[in-house]
Amino acid sequence: MVAPLQGLTEAVWRNVHHRHFGDGQGEVEYFTPFIRVDRDEVRARDLRDFTSELNEGMMLTPQIIFRDMEEWKRLVEMLIANGAKRIDMNMGCPFPPQVKKGRGAGMIMHPDAVGRIAEEMANYPEVQFSVKMRLGVVDPSEALALVDILNAMPLRHVTIHPRTAKQQYKGEFHLKEMAELSSCIKHPVIFNGEISSPSDIEALSAKYDGVMVGRGLLARPSLFAEYRAGKEWSVEEREEAFLGLIEGTYKLLENSLCGSTQIRDKMKPYWEYAPNSLDRKIVKFGKKNGYIWS
Numbered sequence: 001m002v003a004p005l006q007g008l009t010e011a012v013w014r015n016v017h018h019r020h021f022g023d024g025q026g027e028v029e030y031f032t033p034f035i036r037v038d039r040d041e042v043r044a045r046d047l048r049d050f051t052s053e054l055n056e057g058m059m060l061t062p063q064i065i066f067r068d069m070e071e072w073k074r075l076v077e078m079l080i081a082n083g084a085k086r087i088d089m090n091m092g093c094p095f096p097p098q099v100k101k102g103r104g105a106g107m108i109m110h111p112d113a114v115g116r117i118a119e120e121m122a123n124y125p126e127v128q129f130s131v132k133m134r135l136g137v138v139d140p141s142e143a144l145a146l147v148d149i150l151n152a153m154p155l156r157h158v159t160i161h162p163r164t165a166k167q168q169y170k171g172e173f174h175l176k177e178m179a180e181l182s183s184c185i186k187h188p189v190i191f192n193g194e195i196s197s198p199s200d201i202e203a204l205s206a207k208y209d210g211v212m213v214g215r216g217l218l219a220r221p222s223l224f225a226e227y228r229a230g231k232e233w234s235v236e237e238r239e240e241a242f243l244g245l246i247e248g249t250y251k252l253l254e255n256s257l258c259g260s261t262q263i264r265d266k267m268k269p270y271w272e273y274a275p276n277s278l279d280r281k282i283v284k285f286g287k288k289n290g291y292i293w294s
C-alpha cells in the first residue's frame, strides 16, 4: 500500500508511479492525502485529487480527516456522491493545529467522538472503511483506550504508525506498545513506518497483515516492483527509476500547472528524497530547478 503524503503522492505522482511501477493487477493500493472540510465546505481541491481522470486504472482509496461525526458525515456523503467505495479515516496526523482541534491524532483523545462515528457507520454499509492511526498523542499507550470502539467498527484494516504525534515522523518506534495494540485489534493490522527495502517488507509481512510505505517509496519508487519480483534492482537501476519518476511527474505537471516557477516549487520536495547514491551535483541542480534535463 502506498501511504498518503500531502503535496507528494497526489494524482500526478500517482499516475506516473502507477504507469512505471504498477503491477497491472491493481494490487498496489494508493491512498489520497487527506480530504478535509474548510470553512464549512469540503475542499474542492482535495476532492479533485480523488476524482481526477489521472487516477484511472489504479486502486485508489480516498482518505478523510475530521473532528467530529458531523464533519465525518459530510465528507463521507460527498465521497459517496463521487463514487467512493472505500474510505480511509485519518486518526494519526500529528500536525499540531489539526491535533489541537481534535482532528487526526487528536481523535485518539476523543473516544466519545469516535464512538459516535462508529454508530453512524452502520448507515453506510456500501462503504468499506479503514483507519490509519498512531499509538497516541503524547503517550504510546493512549490508543489502547479506543480498542473496543475500533473492534466494534466494520473495518477493512487498521494501519498503525508506531510513534506518538509528539514524535511527528522521527525518533524511536514504540514496538512494545505497537505489539500490544495490534494484538488487541481484531481487524487486519497494517504496519507503517520507515520501510525502505524489500527485506523490510518481507520481515514485516511475516508479522503483520500488510505494509504501507510513504517516504521509502519516494526514494525508491521500484520498491514494490522489486519485492514482487523477488530480486533487488542495482543501485544504477534504482537511480534511473527515481529520475524517471521525477521526469514523468515534471512533464505531467507541465500540462496542469501554468508557470515554470509553480512547477519548480511543486517539484522541490521530491528531490529531498533523492537516493543517497545519486551524484550530489545532480541533486543540487534538481533541488534548485526541479528537473535535470534541458
Ligand SMILES: Cc1cc2nc3c(=O)[nH]c(=O)nc-3n(C[C@H](O)[C@H](O)[C@H](O)COP(=O)(O)O)c2cc1C
Binding pocket: 003, 004, 005, 006, 007, 008, 032, 033, 034, 063, 090, 092, 093, 132, 161, 169, 192, 193, 194, 195, 212, 213, 214, 215, 216
Ligand atoms: C510530507 C508528509 C505528508 C503526509 N501527509 C499525510 C496525509 O495526508 N495523510 C496521512 O494519513 N498521513 C500523511 N503523512 C504520513 C505518512 O502517510 C506516513 O504515515 C509517514 O510518512 C510514515 O511512513 P513512512 O516512514 O513510510 O514515510 C504524511 C507524511 C509526510 C512526511
